[in-house]
Amino acid sequence: MLRALVLTAAVAASTVTLACVPAVAQAPAKNAPPAxxxxxxxEQLRSTxxxxxxxxxxNAAVAGMTPEQARWIPQNAAGKVDPENNHSVGMLAAHLVFWNERSLLEVKGEKPAAFGGNNDETFNNFDAKxxxxxxxxxxxxxxxxxQWTEKATDAQLQAAATRxxxxxxHNAYHTGQILYVRKLQGSWNPANGVK
Structure with missing residues (x-):
């Protein structure tokens, strides 16, 4: 199980190459307790x-954005919405809120609201207001x-580990997209982590 989680973290880190800042990654402390x-x-939750x-x-990827910046969608050279990059930062963040809130309810043993299954709705429900x-x-x-992960019993943690x-x-993947959109828009300050 630990090996699968480490591999999952490695895939997330390599998938989001635009968001990589390995200079701040540190080796484990010499006398650190075993993982x-x-x-x-x-560690995975906090790093994303x-x-x-x-x-x-x-948090750094969305910090300091205005509603107007969050609403901006990349366009291609013809001034049309780029079909390959057709989400705004706001749409990506709304998508993350939707799935993260559902997942948190589920790991807590609560039932989320019914969902029709159209994932596009999780992006398109964004309102800049x-x-x-x-x-x-x-x-x-x-x-x-x-907080849930800190307090969960070992059995609860085992049951929720894969989720x-x-x-x-999922958060690392979409954070990389958020940073990419901000770089296209010109609203990203490279001093905040991504050159």
Whole structure:
């Protein structure tokens, strides 16, 4: 199980090459306690939430954006929405909020609201007027994952481990997209982690 989680983390880090900042990655401390399932999951959750390590975390990726910037969608040379990059930062963040809130409810043993299964709706439900709320919800749900992981019993953690590992991978993937869109837009400050 630990090997699968480490491989999942490696895939997430390599998938999001635009967000990589390996200069801040550190080797484990000399006398650090051995890794556990809990410590690995917490490390993955925190590194995609708010702790810059191997790549820029989502809180940094969305920080300082205006609602207008969050609404911007890349366009191709003809001035049309680029079919390969057709999501705004706001759409990507709304998608992450949707799936992370559902996943957190599920690991807590609660039932999320019914979902029709159209994943496009999770992107297209973005409203720039709610940008500040989306950023706050993204931070809140990630904090919720970390708090749950810290307090979960070993049995609960075992049962949720695969889902938590996928949450980290999914967050890393879309954070890379957020950074890419911001770089295309010209709203990303490279001093914040990605050159």
């Amino acid at each position: 556990t399932l809990r410590s690995i999951l917490l 939430h708010n702790k810059a390590e191997w790549f820029t975390p989502m 709610r940008w500040t709320d989306i950023v706050a919800r993204l931070d809140r749900v990630m904090t919720g994952f970390e 938590l590992a996928h949450v980290g991978t």
